[in-house]
Amino acid sequence: MNRDEAIHNISVVTDELEDIVERRVKAIEALGSLPIVNIHNYNILIEKPTRKSYVSPYAKFDKIRRKRK
Template sequence: MNREEAIHNISVVTDELEDIVERRAKAIEASCSLPIVNIHDNINLIDEAARKSYVSPYAKFDKIRRKRK
């Protein structure tokens, strides 16, 4: 299936003109897409994050309790 057939099929299913579907497709292509990130280049960042010690979600309250005692 090529692009023209796909646009035709979408216009038939959505009951819209092919021009409208074509404009939407061009707008999506023109919009900014997310950058492609190679996770294998960022192995050092993943290792550093894994080495961090565990911090309790209640650490703030534990400090307050220690101060009161």
């Protein structure tokens, strides 16, 4: 598939004139090279909770039992 076929296919799919699609392509080319961004590899600092949201009423006895073993 060459460039003209691709522009034609895009114009058929989007139901727009080929001139409009070609103008958009030229505008994108005029921007130059854009940095490639990996959207799946970003760092978000997720803070882990410092304590559990629920503590069993028997947790104290579970700790004592674990220490004895």
